[in-house]
Amino acid sequence: MFSDLIRGVRSHGSLFGSTTLSPPWNLHFVDGAPLTLCAVLTGAGWIVPEDGPPEPLRAGESVIVRGPATFSFVDKIGTSAAPLACGEHCATPEQGGTRHRLGWVDDPGGETTLIVGAYPVRGEIGRPLLDALPAVLRVDAGGAGDPVLEHLAAEAAVDAPGQQVVLDRLLDWMLVCSLREWFDRPGGEPPAWWAAQRDPVVGDALRLLHTEPAAPWTVGSLAARAGVSRSTLAKRFADLVGEPPLTYLTRWRMTLAADLLTGEESATISDIARTVGYSDAFGFSAAFKRVRGVNPSEFRRGALQRS
Numbered sequence: 087m088f089s090d091l092i093r094g095v096r097s098h099g100s101l102f103g104s105t106t107l108s109p110p111w112n113l114h115f116v117d118g119a120p121l122t123l124c125a126v127l128t129g130a131g132w133i134v135p136e137d138g139p140p141e142p143l144r145a146g147e148s149v150i151v152r153g154p155a156t157f158s159f160v161d162k163i164g165t166s167a168a169p170l171a172c173g174e175h176c177a178t179p180e181q182g183g184t185r186h187r188l189g190w191v192d193d194p195g196g197e198t199t200l201i202v203g204a205y206p207v208r209g210e211i212g213r214p215l216l217d218a219l220p221a222v223l224r225v226d227a228g229g230a231g232d233p234v235l236e237h238l239a240a241e242a243a244v245d246a247p248g249q250q251v252v253l254d255r256l257l258d259w260m261l262v263c264s265l266r267e268w269f270d271r272p273g274g275e276p277p278a279w280w281a282a283q284r285d286p287v288v289g290d291a292l293r294l295l296h297t298e299p300a301a302p303w304t305v306g307s308l309a310a311r312a313g314v315s316r317s318t319l320a321k322r323f324a325d326l327v328g329e330p331p332l333t334y335l336t337r338w339r340m341t342l343a344a345d346l347l348t349g350e351e352s353a354t355i356s357d358i359a360r361t362v363g364y365s366d367a368f369g370f371s372a373a374f375k376r377v378r379g380v381n382p383s384e385f386r387r388g389a390l391q392r393s
Contacts, residue, residue, distance in 0.1 A: 088215075088265075088279075088280070088283060090211060090296050091211060091212055091214055091215040092212070092215065092258075092261070092262060092265075103172070103200075103201075103202045104199065104200065104201045104202070104238075104239075104242040105199070105200055106196035106198070106199045106200075107129075107131075107161070107196045107197075107198045107199075107200065108196040108197060108198075109161035109162070109165075109167075109198075110160075110161050110162075110165045110166045110167035111131075111159075111160065111161050111165070111167050111170075111198075112158055112159075112160045112161075112165050112167035112168060112169045112170060113158060113159045113160075113169075113170055113172050113200075114156065114157075114158045114169040114170060114171050114172060115151075115156055115157055115158065115159070115172050115202070115204075116156050116171045116172065117153075117156075117204060118153040118154035118155060118156055119153050119154075119204035119205060119206065120152070120153045120154070120205060120206065120212075120216060121150055121151070121152060121153065121204070121205040121216070121219075121261070122150070122151045122153070122157070122202060122203070122204045122205070123148060123149075123150050123201075123202070123203045123204075123205070123257065123260060123261055123264065124143065124148060124149050124150075124151065124159065124200060124201070124202050125146075125147070125148035125149075125200070125201045125202075125231075125235055125238070125260070126143050126144060126145050126146070126147060126148075126198065126199065126200055126201075127145065127146075127199040127200075127201060127235060127239050128145050128197065128198060128199045129145060129196075129197045129198025129199060130142065130143065130144040130145065130198060131143050131159050131160060131161055131162075131198055131200070132159070132160050132161075132162065132163055133149050133151065133157060133158075133159055133222065134157060134158040134159075134160055134163070135151060135155060135157045135221055135222050136155040136156045136157060137155055137221065138221050138222060140163055141222055141224060143159070144227070145227065146226075146227025146228070146232060146235065147224070147225065147226055147227050148224075148225045148231060148235075148260070148264055149222055149223060149224050149225070150219065150222070150223040150225075150261070150264055150265075150268075151221070151222055151223075152216060152219050152220070152221050152222070152223075155221065157222075159200060159202075161198070172202075199239075201235070201238055201239070201242065203253075203257040203260070203261075205257070205261065210341045210344040210345050211341060211342070211345060213341075214277070214279070214341075215265075217277075218276070218277040218280075223264070223265075223268050224268075225263075225264045225267050225268055229263065229267045230263045230266070230267065231260055231263035231264055231267070234256060234259050234260045234263055235260065237256050238253070238256050238257075238260065241253055241256060278326060278327055278328045279292070279327060281326060282323075282326035282327045285322065285326055287312055287313075287314050287318065287319060287322050288319075288322050288323050288326045288327065290311070290312045290313075291308055291309075291311075291312045291319060291323060291331060292327075292334075294308060294311055294312070295308070295331070295334065295335050295338060296338065299335065299338055299339050299342060299362060299363060300339075300360075300361060300362055300363035301363065302363070303331075303332065303335055303363075304332075305319060305320055305330075305331055305332060308331055319331065336373055336377060337377055339362040339363055339364075339373070340362075340373065340374055340377040340378060342361075342362050343358050343359075343361075343362045343370070343374060343382065344378065344385065344389075346358045346361060346362075347382055347385055347386040347389065348386065348389040348390070351386075351390075354367075355367045355370070355371065355382050355383065358370070358382070359371075370382070
């Protein structure tokens with residue numbers, strides 16, 4: 087399940103920047119990207135969210151900031167530096183990624199080096215992941231992300247063919263490492279689906295529902311595939327996920343359908359209904375309205391008007 091959710095949050099052609107700074111500095115990230123990863127390679131500074139307490143950020147540490155609120159990276163609280171707006175005009179991936187940081191200040195003798203990657207969220211699939219995150223998520227040094235940071239630093243220091251592709255994949259890797267560590271931290275409260283996917287019974291059921299969402303599932307057929315009784319699956323699934331298996335399946339199907347409605351404009355409602363497991367458009371439309379509050383056609387029109 088996590089793999090499906092993270093596919094909706096990928097750094098394909100994302101905003102990426104690396105900069106070396108000497109105090110005072112005040113970088114104000116104004117785009118309000120759905121997720122922004124900030125990591126310090128050397129030195130230290132402070133992440134100051136628009137709404138929330140400042141977070142110190144030291145060498146080897148990273149934070150993930152959830153949008154759409156803006157945030158700043160400063161040398162110290164109450165810095166004397168004037169804010170420098172950073173966003174889509176501070177890095178231009180189509181021009182070659184890190185070599186084009188319009189507006190960023192590089193100081194070869196600076197003591198603090200910051201790497202920033204902004205993640206777009208495409209469609210509805212990544213929303214449950216975003217909903218599970220706080221405004222600012224901190225990951226300390228010394229974890230699985232340390233080797234990835236080393237690779238990021240090395241790649242950011244060169245101007246080579248295919249650089250943006252490499253940076254995109256490294257940023258994805260870093261994001262996965264950071265989220266894993268945060269969800270698994272001692273005393274943490276991860277979302278129900280995080281623990282559920284590791285359960286030998288419920289995890290298998292979730293994988294089946296995500297792999298074959300259009301299959302004509304019943305609780306009995308799902309239990310048989312998972313190798314347990316119907317009652318065992320129903321209870322364990324509800325206990326760990328917080329809802330019955332078929333209710334979860336309906337929500338997942340509607341999430342997939344929402345992306346198809348906005349991403350496949352030529353697909354008819356009947357086409358999408360069959361893709362997500364409904365034999366007719368009427369049954370699909372009724373389920374979609376029950377889950378989403380509007381019928382598929384209204385959802386599509388609204389999404390196209392907003393884009």
